[in-house]
Amino acid sequence: MTLKQKQALLAYLGCYDGAIDGLWGEKSQRAxxxxxxxxxxxxxxxxxxxxxxxxxxxxxxxxxxxxxxAENATTAPGWWKDIRYFTRxxxxxxxxxxxxxxxxxxEKMVRTVDAIRAKLGKPIGIVDxxxxxxxxxxxxxxxxxxxxxxxxxxxxxxxxxxTATPAEMKKAAEAVMGKTGGIGLYGWGIHVDxxxxxxxxx
Numbered sequence: 080m081t082l083k084q085k086q087a088l089l090a091y092l093g094c095y096d097g098a099i100d101g102l103w104g105e106k107s108q109r110a111x112x113x114x115x116x117x118x119x120x121x122x123x124x125x126x127x128x129x130x131x132x133x134x135x136x137x138x139x140x141x142x143x144x145x146x147x148x149a150e151n152a153t154t155a156p157g158w159w160k161d162i163r164y165f166t167r168x169x170x171x172x173x174x175x176x177x178x179x180x181x182x183x184x185x186e187k188m189v190r191t192v193d194a195i196r197a198k199l200g201k202p203i204g205i206v207d208x209x210x211x212x213x214x215x216x217x218x219x220x221x222x223x224x225x226x227x228x229x230x231x232x233x234x235x236x237x238x239x240x241x242t243a244t245p246a247e248m249k250k251a252a253e254a255v256m257g258k259t260g261g262i263g264l265y266g267w268g269i270h271v272d273x274x275x276x277x278x279x280x281x
Contacts, residue, residue: 080133081101083099085103086099086110087099089107089111089114089136090110091140092114092139094110094111095107096160096162096167097160097166100159106164107128109126110166110168110171111132113168116216118136119135124162156183156186158190161190163193164195164197164202165193165196165205169205170236172212172215176215179213179256181231182231182232183213184212184233186255188233188272188273192236192271194255195238195271198251198254199248202240202243203238203240203248206237206238206268211237211270212230213233215231230274234272235272235274236271237265237268237270238269238270239267239268245267245269247265249267249269252269257272258276259275260272260274260277261274261278261279263277263279266281
């Protein structure tokens with residue numbers, strides 16, 4: 080299977096929204112992780128589109144199994160093609176009940192986290208625990224989010240990096256955001272949002 084074919088299959092299931100160009104970079108790898116998290120065992124989530132992942136994705140498509148990660152992929156705004164490091168699927172609510180996108184991730188927020196990733200120069204992921212991209216009201220309440228959380232509006236994301244400290248991430252975020260939006264520093268990483276100006280330590 081060629082790299083273009085792999086990208087096309089990931090795109091078909093809504094995991095990948097980049098160019099089908101055969102250039103396997105960070106965005107393709109992250110799309111592979113999105114697929115593996117949705118359709119494979121946790122121990123198989125490694126971001127490598129190897130034989131096991133190839134077998135599983137062909138099974139999913141051949142059996143007509145409903146895509147679990149991006150039911151609304153065909154309605155994704157066109158500006159996603161400009162996002163270099165993240166896929167839309169990474170921001171979905173993980174509750175498994177709301178369809179993943181009760182609201183769309185706001186363009187300004189996505190462009191902000193993409194710019195933070197570029198400034199940091201190291202891979203950044205959306206924090207999995209709690210569902211820290213978009214959240215539906217039910218999931219937000221379940222994870223203890225405040226009723227006015229920007230996650231409910233598609234205006235926030237919680238970020239982590241395996242090769243940079245939260246303090247280094249916050250420095251990159253400050254350089255990108257200046258005196259705008261919110262930045263929270265935590266032991267696991269940082270929260271960023273495009274709401275009112277605010278800075279805090281969790």
